[in-house]
Amino acid sequence: MTVQSGRRERKKAATRQKIADTALRLFLERGYEAVGIREIAAEADVAVTTLFSHFASKEALVFEQDADFEHRLAQAVTGRAPDEPLMPALRREMHAMVRHCTADGAAPVWRMIDGSTSLREYEESMRLRHAKSLAAAIAADPGLSRTATACRTIAGFVVDAHALAREAADPEAAVDEIFGMIEAAWESTAT
Amino acid sequence: MTVQSGRRERKKAATRQKIADTALRLFLERGYEAVGIREIAAEADVAVTTLFSHFASKEALVFEQDADFEHRLAQAVTGRAPDEPLMPALRREMHAMVRHCTADGAAPVWRMIDGSTSLREYEESMRLRHAKSLAAAIAADPGLSRTATACRTIAGFVVDAHALAREAADPEAAVDEIFGMIEAAWESTAT
DNA sequence: TTTCGATACCCTAACCGTTAGTGTTACGGT
DNA sequence: ACCGTAACACTAACGGTTAGGGTATCGAAA
Numbered sequence: 340m341t342v343q344s345g346r347r348e349r350k351k352a353a354t355r356q357k358i359a360d361t362a363l364r365l366f367l368e369r370g371y372e373a374v375g376i377r378e379i380a381a382e383a384d385v386a387v388t389t390l391f392s393h394f395a396s397k398e399a400l401v402f403e404q405d406a407d408f409e410h411r412l413a414q415a416v417t418g419r420a421p422d423e424p425l426m427p428a429l430r431r432e433m434h435a436m437v438r439h440c441t442a443d444g445a446a447p448v449w450r451m452i453d454g455s456t457s458l459r460e461y462e463e464s465m466r467l468r469h470a471k472s473l474a475a476a477i478a479a480d481p482g483l484s485r486t487a488t489a490c491r492t493i494a495g496f497v498v499d500a501h502a503l504a505r506e507a508a509d510p511e512a513a514v515d516e517i518f519g520m521i522e523a524a525w526e527s528t529a530t
Numbered sequence: 531m532t533v534q535s536g537r538r539e540r541k542k543a544a545t546r547q548k549i550a551d552t553a554l555r556l557f558l559e560r561g562y563e564a565v566g567i568r569e570i571a572a573e574a575d576v577a578v579t580t581l582f583s584h585f586a587s588k589e590a591l592v593f594e595q596d597a598d599f600e601h602r603l604a605q606a607v608t609g610r611a612p613d614e615p616l617m618p619a620l621r622r623e624m625h626a627m628v629r630h631c632t633a634d635g636a637a638p639v640w641r642m643i644d645g646s647t648s649l650r651e652y653e654e655s656m657r658l659r660h661a662k663s664l665a666a667a668i669a670a671d672p673g674l675s676r677t678a679t680a681c682r683t684i685a686g687f688v689v690d691a692h693a694l695a696r697e698a699a700d701p702e703a704a705v706d707e708i709f710g711m712i713e714a715a716w717e718s719t720a721t
Numbered sequence: 722t723t724t725c726g727a728t729a730c731c732c733t734a735a736c737c738g739t740t741a742g743t744g745t746t747a748c749g750g751t
Numbered sequence: 752a753c754c755g756t757a758a759c760a761c762t763a764a765c766g767g768t769t770a771g772g773g774t775a776t777c778g779a780a781a
Binding site: 459460463464467486487488489491492493495496499500503507513516517519520521522523524525526527528 | 698718
């Protein structure tokens with residue numbers, strides 16, 4: 340486990356980025372389903388197998404920075420100020436995430452996602468992962484003693500909030516509305 | 531639109547059933563991923579295209595009676611007694627559904643589902659559909675005036691309850707625990 | 722410096738779910 | 752008795768994904 344930043348890792352990162360950029364460009368130009376893997380690989384000047392060594396599936400090309408999102412919610416729980424209650428921290432993070440997804444320039448990507456069944460399904464499977472890690476983070480906090488079922492329920496609720504808010508007319512207001520409900524559910528489980 | 535029960539419809543139903551039975555048998559014998567579509571079709575003595583005219587995908591072979599489930603929750607809302615509150619009706623239906631899924635004999639099937647990524651993803655996409663129709667049913671009830679976001683949030687919550695309860699050590703108790711949270715969330719939106 | 726293991730990449734050829742295209746049969750209403 | 756059509760069949764392909772097996776470049780130990 341040596342430190343990073345050898346020429347190798349830089350080249351690898353560059354290849355990955357080139358693939359992702361090429362794919363996104365082609366997808367936006369001609370539509371997700373209309374662009375094939377072999378074509379993306381050719382345009383990015385890599386072999387198909389190389390593409391799949393960087394991305395586990397065609398859908399993963401679109402959700403390139405999924406791994407970031409994966410941890411942000413969990414971090415919001417484990418990294419919050421020692422005396423801060425859970426819900427405000429989660430609400431704040433959710434606001435930031437929703438703002439990020441509804442920023443200018445992101446719209447075409449989301450339109451593309453909503454237009455493809457397989458992309459929507461992939462996004463759902465991501466939510467399951469996110470909910471799982473969030474539930475683990477909540478369950479691990481010694482300050483909040485709740486049952487495993489309660490943690491998982493709340494976690495599922497929170498990640499769903501992201502999807503629901505994205506589709507709402509006023510995403511920011513939707514986050515607040517949903518979090519009102521989440522807090523009521525959460526407090527109903529207080530011992 | 532003539533009435534049913536011609537020889538034709540019986541034959542069609544028989545073909546569909548034979549395909550589903552064959553598929554489930556092979557899946558349980560040798561594992562979901564280890565059995566190919568061509569093999570199922572051959573064993574059921576139909577053409578591959580015929581199989582796909584009855585089932586939209588390989589996963590749909592496993593969730594054969596999905597369509598039933600699709601409407602049960604919505605029915606629980608629209609078909610409840612005129613004066614019955616929403617939540618008890620949903621809770622009752624959810625109890626019935628969970629009991630059905632945890633009945634003896636269903637265990638191997640669920641073990642198979644949990645063992646396959648594509649089956650789990652398919653189940654999730656079903657949940658989205660179910661949540662959508664449930665949300666529509668709730669939103670359509672004139673007695674419950676809630677925002678669209680609140681309806682969708684609660685609907686997502688309810689369908690998630692099914693998945694969470696199935697995985698819990700005591701599914702029936704989990705349903706009650708989760709519904710306690712759902713009711714708190716629901717009542718927090720009362721005008 | 723030389724050597725050497727690791728790894729990033731390449732190519733070919735397939736596998737598998739799924740669909741299009743094109744018939745053929747047999748049912749059901751007229 | 753006839754015809755429209757629904758159900759099914761066959762072949763061939765498409766597109767995502769993976770296996771198998773090879774080359775080259777990097778990084779570090781010898």
